[in-house]
Amino acid sequence: MSEGEKDKRVPIYVDGQEVLVAPGTNLVEAAALAGKEVPHYCYHPKLSVVGNCRMCLIEMGTPGRDRATGEPLLNDDGSPKIMWVPRPVIGCATTASPGMHVRTDSPIVKECREGVMEFLLVNHPLDCPICDQAGECRLQEFATDYGRGYSRFIEEKNVKPKRTRIGPRVMLDDERCILCSRCIRFTEEFAEEPVLGFTDRGSYTTLTTFPGKELAHNYSLNTVDICPVGALTSTDFRFKMRVWFLKETDSIDTESSVGCNTVVGSREGKIHRITPRRNDLVNDTWMPDSGRALYKMTEGDDRVLNYAIDGKPCSPDEAFSLAATLLNNPDVAIVGSGRLSLEEQFLLTRIRARIPGPTPSYLVARTGQGDGKLLSADRNPNVRGALLTGLIEDLPAKELTPLGRLVNEGTVRTILVVGEDLSAAGLTRDQLKRVSVIYIGSHHNETSSLAKIEIPLLTVFEKAGTFVNQQFRVQKFAQAIPGPKGVLFGLSNFTRLLALLPGGETLAPGVSAAWEQMAREVPELEGWTFGGISSTGRVVSDARFAHLPFIETAGLHFEPKSAVAAEA
Amino acid sequence: MATKVLERKPLSLAERSYLPQIVGGLKITMRNMLKPPVTLEYPDERPEIPVGYRGVPTLVRDPNGREKCVSCQLCEFVCPPKAIRITPGEIPEDAETAHVEKAPKEFEINMLRCIYCGLCQEVCPEEAIFLQDIYSVTGYTREEFAFKKEKLYELGGTLPDKHFKWDKKKAAEEHGNPHH
Numbered sequence: 049m050s051e052g053e054k055d056k057r058v059p060i061y062v063d064g065q066e067v068l069v070a071p072g073t074n075l076v077e078a079a080a081l082a083g084k085e086v087p088h089y090c091y092h093p094k095l096s097v098v099g100n101c102r103m104c105l106i107e108m109g110t111p112g113r114d115r116a117t118g119e120p121l122l123n124d125d126g127s128p129k130i131m132w133v134p135r136p137v138i139g140c141a142t143t144a145s146p147g148m149h150v151r152t153d154s155p156i157v158k159e160c161r162e163g164v165m166e167f168l169l170v171n172h173p174l175d176c177p178i179c180d181q182a183g184e185c186r187l188q189e190f191a192t193d194y195g196r197g198y199s200r201f202i203e204e205k206n207v208k209p210k211r212t213r214i215g216p217r218v219m220l221d222d223e224r225c226i227l228c229s230r231c232i233r234f235t236e237e238f239a240e241e242p243v244l245g246f247t248d249r250g251s252y253t254t255l256t257t258f259p260g261k262e263l264a265h266n267y268s269l270n271t272v273d274i275c276p277v278g279a280l281t282s283t284d285f286r287f288k289m290r291v292w293f294l295k296e297t298d299s300i301d302t303e304s305s306v307g308c309n310t311v312v313g314s315r316e317g318k319i320h321r322i323t324p325r326r327n328d329l330v331n332d333t334w335m336p337d338s339g340r341a342l343y344k345m346t347e348g349d350d351r352v353l354n355y356a357i358d359g360k361p362c363s364p365d366e367a368f369s370l371a372a373t374l375l376n377n378p379d380v381a382i383v384g385s386g387r388l389s390l391e392e393q394f395l396l397t398r399i400r401a402r403i404p405g406p407t408p409s410y411l412v413a414r415t416g417q418g419d420g421k422l423l424s425a426d427r428n429p430n431v432r433g434a435l436l437t438g439l440i441e442d443l444p445a446k447e448l449t450p451l452g453r454l455v456n457e458g459t460v461r462t463i464l465v466v467g468e469d470l471s472a473a474g475l476t477r478d479q480l481k482r483v484s485v486i487y488i489g490s491h492h493n494e495t496s497s498l499a500k501i502e503i504p505l506l507t508v509f510e511k512a513g514t515f516v517n518q519q520f521r522v523q524k525f526a527q528a529i530p531g532p533k534g535v536l537f538g539l540s541n542f543t544r545l546l547a548l549l550p551g552g553e554t555l556a557p558g559v560s561a562a563w564e565q566m567a568r569e570v571p572e573l574e575g576w577t578f579g580g581i582s583s584t585g586r587v588v589s590d591a592r593f594a595h596l597p598f599i600e601t602a603g604l605h606f607e608p609k610s611a612v613a614a615e616a
Numbered sequence: 617m618a619t620k621v622l623e624r625k626p627l628s629l630a631e632r633s634y635l636p637q638i639v640g641g642l643k644i645t646m647r648n649m650l651k652p653p654v655t656l657e658y659p660d661e662r663p664e665i666p667v668g669y670r671g672v673p674t675l676v677r678d679p680n681g682r683e684k685c686v687s688c689q690l691c692e693f694v695c696p697p698k699a700i701r702i703t704p705g706e707i708p709e710d711a712e713t714a715h716v717e718k719a720p721k722e723f724e725i726n727m728l729r730c731i732y733c734g735l736c737q738e739v740c741p742e743e744a745i746f747l748q749d750i751y752s753v754t755g756y757t758r759e760e761f762a763f764k765k766e767k768l769y770e771l772g773g774t775l776p777d778k779h780f781k782w783d784k785k786k787a788a789e790e791h792g793n794p795h796h
Contacts, residue, residue: 177688287706290688
């Protein structure tokens with residue numbers, strides 16, 4: 049917030065406590081600033097306000113003024129006289145005005161909440177033992193915090209459709225729905241593909257999809273996240289694990305250069321789900337469905353699990369010493385990946401500096417259609433990291449044609465490949481057979497089958513590090529689960545290789561040690577530390593790369609600077 | 617430290633003869649000889665288990681034979697020695713109890729870990745797990761002590777309760793207060 053905006057903040061009084069809030073702030077957010085919780089169901093900070101759940105009822109009053117003269121009315125002691133609104137108002141649809149007074153815990157407010165909770169629970173099926181939302185359910189939380197504690201309802205409960213599949217990834221249970229309409233507003237306002245709506249009236253009101261439509265777009269699972277109850281649940285996560293067992297780790301979505309902030313839920317080394325993490329500067333509270341399935345790559349049968357030479361398992365030391373011998377030649381090329389973390393890319397440049405000869409380095413581009421929201425055209429999460437560290441000078445191409453030419457000429461006889469498939473990038477089997485390939489990667493592919501040395505690599509969920517997204521925002525991710533048995537942790541693969549190369553340099557395999565080096569060598573990161581990067585990320589200067597034609601088009605919180613992208 | 621010397625009193629005649637003590641001891645012996653025995657010829661004879669005894673935890677079915685557990689995993693959460701391990705599963709849509717939606721795919725209690733505290737029984741919202749009167753668990757291998765779902769249901773049997781919570785739910789779906 050700039051100084052000018054700070055000056056415009058208005059004072060309001062929440063339960064007598066003064067807080068300064070930005071003009072236009074609603075009372076739910078204003079009370080949160082004062083440390084008071086105003087329970088709410090339908091209000092969502094990133095959606096429009098409808099005010100239909102009535103849970104956020106509070107008492108509100110403004111300083112009175114004389115009708116004739118406009119003079120402020122004062123109490124006997126000289127304090128402004130507060131004209132309390134005779135009935136409670138909803139906090140989400142009331143904006144703060146200067147001098148406003150709010151009561152969030154008066155007897156009337158308490159009674160209102162009890163009443164609203166009672167009505168919401170009248171037709172609630174009490175499915176908690178079989179409901180996936182249990183443990184993170186607003187109905188459960190507010191029933192214990194603000195509810196009456198017992199039921200007076202003895203009539204028969206309404207019956208509505210259960211276990212309805214409304215999309216490929218979303219299940220609907222109408223009995224649990226409290227008609228907050230968050231999902232309806234989300235599909236209209238953010239996803240811009242309205243498919244949900246209410247039918248019928250009164251207590252028979254039912255959430256359903258429009259005839260012939262289904263909730264299938266790539267943001268459908270966000271409706272599951274914002275559903276305050278268990279009405280919308282994910283088919284993938286359905287009945288997999290209760291949420292209270294999940295260990296939550298901050299991570300980053302690696303499917304594109306947007307770098308959505310995520311939370312990875314895992315239990316005992318197994319990932320069960322990925323949900324978005326709020327970052328108002330990157331992804332608000334949303335993420336694409338496609339990024340939520342990425343955890344499945346940790347469990348694939350095609351993981352590289354052994355250090356191997358010529359396909360025969362060996363010890364890590366054997367693999368590294370042979371790799372160091374092969375790399376100590378002037379005919380080496382490096383193929384890095386835009387999926388590697390900034391630290392790994394940086395250590396690759398250090399390895400390159402120890403290799404005699406020109407050592408051409410490449411990255412493989414991955415592109416797709418950008419959706420103008422949270423999926424960009426560049427499907428590599430960290431191409432900008434490779435530019436920052438100097439691993440590459442220019443934007444990567446999809447095909448490694450120049451490298452193929454060097455192989456044909458015989459100038460390149462050893463290729464260090466990290467996390468990429470050279471066959472998919474345009475090199476033929478014959479070309480690969482002519483060179484010694486050192487493959488560091490998490491999954492088997494055609495390149496690994498032809499590789500001289502195979503070294504397993506950890507996936508993004510099994511290591512910590514940083515990515516640089518399309519805004520040049522450096523974002524941290526933490527290790528959610530341990531890597532497969534026998535695979536060296538963290539950056540060990542790179543630091544061990546570095547130590548064995550001529551003029552061997554010993555670095556700790558942790559992220560912080562790599563950052564100490566990076567802060568010295570990358571001009572933009574001077575003075576940075578890994579611990580100093582906040583959970584919302586930190587933007588790095590992109591002045592050095594302003595001339596590059598980045599392919600991303602406009603998306604949420606992102607405007608391309610490059611003229612090429614703007615035209616496209 | 618100051619030492620205090622105590623004067624030892626001389627023993628009386630009765631004490632020196634030791635006879636009163638022998639007679640007193642024999643009286644207790646005689647009394648117990650004529651009483652019925654308190655021990656049991658275990659394992660031929662078995663003790664009577666009092667009501668509320670906390671024996672081996674078991675899973676029970678309702679009188680209609682439906683498995684009561686819906687795999688909410690609260691017992692797994694509350695279990696202090698982490699003896700319980702549940703793999704939740706979904707009831708197929710064509711099953712008779714499809715309206716219950718959820719049932720355990722696998723349910724394992726490691727009896728080498730179980731401390732018979734009864735918290736699982738206390739926490740169960742479906743009244744599906746009970747510590748019954750089985751007190752003797754034996755085996756030759758560790759695997760035998762990991763009681764699987766079939767074994768737990770075999771030990772548990774049927775609970776003759778009259779709630780029929782889910783049957784009522786199904787009846788309501790079919791008849792009660794439907795939408796128009």
